[in-house]
Amino acid sequence: MARHGAELLPELPAAIARAIGAYLAALRFERGLSLNSIDAYARDLGRYGTWLAEAGVDHLGEVTRTHIEDFALHLQDSGLAPRTRARGLVAVRRFHSFAHADGITDADPASEVSPPREGLRLPKALSVAAIEAMLATTGGEEPAQIRASALLELLYATGARISEAVGADLDDIDLETGLIRLYGKGGKERIVPFGSHAQAALGAWVSRVRPGMAAKAKAGTQAGALFLNARGTRMSRQTAWKIVGRAGELAGVGTEVSPHTFRHSFATHLLEGGADIRVVQELLGHASVTTTQIYTKVSEETLREVYATSHPRAR
Incomplete structure (x- = not known):
């Protein structure tokens, strides 16, 4: 039936x-x-x-x-x-x-969300200063802070989707070369580099905190994940979202930032820094460059703002 x-x-x-x-x-x-x-x-x-x-x-x-x-x-x-x-x-x-x-909710949060108009919706990206403020909230020595630092640094360093980050295994990362294997839509594999800040944060997590959490896993459970929870099993996406939200709150950025905010910021900052769109497409794991092109509009908006505030005859 x-x-x-x-x-x-x-x-x-x-x-x-x-x-x-x-x-x-x-x-x-x-x-x-x-x-x-x-x-x-x-x-x-x-x-x-x-x-x-x-x-x-x-x-x-x-x-x-x-x-x-x-x-x-x-x-x-x-x-x-x-x-x-x-x-x-x-x-x-x-x-x-x-x-x-129907009285199920007291308000309609979708009432001010415009119907989709293909090609006009710009992603939200934080400034470099706002991202750095969020990363700075995880600078302590507590295990939860070290784990949060590793996760946030990886998200910003690679532009990984949250499902890709929490889905990564320890064997997918090479701390010496600064490379991680990510599995995107449809299981498509890509190799993405990460810089020294993420390397240091991930190194601290892998060497100092993760082994203790992995030891708590029960026999037969999956403990090979890169990011673990207190029970020694794979971190959930819900937990990752809470880590991002908490960092946003502590940094004064707001609690409504999401893991995707890091992905948008990663792409936008690369393009603003002069990266080729095809390279950004490969790093993001987009099947088509058309999807990546939305970030060029963000960069164009930034250029307009800088021009408007800097050029003596812009106004």
Whole structure:
């Protein structure tokens, strides 16, 4: 028997799953949408619910406008077709409108998020100073600080997706040569270099803290991951998100920065420094340079700002 609607949803936090199920039921019984349309909504909202769970969000009331904007950027970087990405964001906006109208949430965080216009959405990138302020929050000697330093330095040094960073194994990294093997969309492999700051932070984690955590792993569990949790098993994406958010809070940047913020900043800073777009494409693991080209628009905006404030006849 074919599965439809809510039956297609992946395993999600209970509150989010209930809200999506209620929306799908409303689409079917109140609006009379076809099963094919409901299935499309289920796939789009299942993808959104999974992303929220990975961001540590368990209830719709916790979702902010920044979450939705970051999800839009996630879709843009996902390799999905433009029409699929646009449909996914429309589904999210309608879902939040329903949740607010139905009393599930007190507000509609998607109400101010514009419908997708392909090619015009610019990613958010922090300044070099803001990134350095976040990295400086992890300068202590506590095990959690050493782990946080290694993770944040790696994210900024390589532009890795958070799934790639927490999915890396110890065998994927070579501290002597400063190279790491990352596995991107569809398991595509790439080798990315990292600099001396990341090398030092990762070296401290691998030699001083990680062995103690690995020793706590139970027999038969996976303990070969580069980043471990207190139980000696692979760090979750939720934990990684919390580490980034905490650093943002301590640095005064804000708690709504995400791991993707480091990826956007990595690409933007490279291009602003004169890197060739094809090299940035390879480092990011983009299948098409078209995806990477959005970062050139960020650099163009920076050039305009510098010109406007520096040239005597700009105004």
